[in-house]
Amino acid sequence: MSLSFNLLNQAMLTQVLHELRQGNLQRCKALGLGEDDLTLLQSLPPTTLSRLAHASVSWVEIRIDSPVLRRLIEQADRDEQNERLINRALKLGASSTIMYQCFGLAHSETALRRRLLKIETRKGRPHHLSEAQEHALWRRWCQLREQEGSEDQLDAMMMLAEEQQISLVMVWQQIAQHNTQP
Known part of the structure; x- marks a missing residue:
């Protein structure tokens, strides 16, 4: 002791x-x-x-501040969830614009994260969805919005990208396009 x-x-x-x-x-x-x-x-x-x-008697007292410890753990959990969300978005093909708007990440930070995750970036113009894909995407988007309300649009968009097997950028663009149409 x-x-x-x-x-x-x-x-x-x-x-x-x-x-x-x-x-x-x-x-x-x-x-x-x-x-x-x-x-x-x-x-x-x-x-x-x-x-x-080297005294054999402790003159130092250690005390745990439970409320602070719990807040730190909760913050660490939130930070970890945010990191997983960022990585998921990047793996689904989120653009630098999306990463900035949703997470406040600068282009250089987004590029660095892509390199660390070994995500290849596509060169050239993005592919366009067929009319059938656009309609399927919009119908599913409307279903998700009815089910979940409007809490987390990014999560719903990522779910769509995974379900439809298209990039998050395409989902983002299609939803933005539909939302701006009269």
Whole structure:
């Protein structure tokens, strides 16, 4: 048990001394030390600091802030879901414009992500859908909108791209075209 105390004491003392050398007094205070403690620590000789670091009794208290921990976990989950959504959109052929509008990703970030995912980009003009494909796409889009409401249009568009086996760009363009027609 004393080994874990030693490690905690050493880690804290090392951190505090580092922060003091850097002039980060507010950081030291945030760690729980008062001004008197800081003045005392700065005046101690190396042998006393060593004894403090290797004390068999812990002078460091560790406490878990459960609400903060849970918020951090929830944020990490949201970030992970967003990453999966971005990767899914890219794999379905989302354009840089779509990535910017939906996720705020710059063209260079989108290009880098494509390279990391080993997604080949098509050169030249995009293929056009046949009239039958356009009608099937629009009918399915209307069904999805009735089922899901208007919460997540991008997810519905990605579902359409997967079902119809066409790129997300084509789905995006067709829906935009239909929505702008009178």
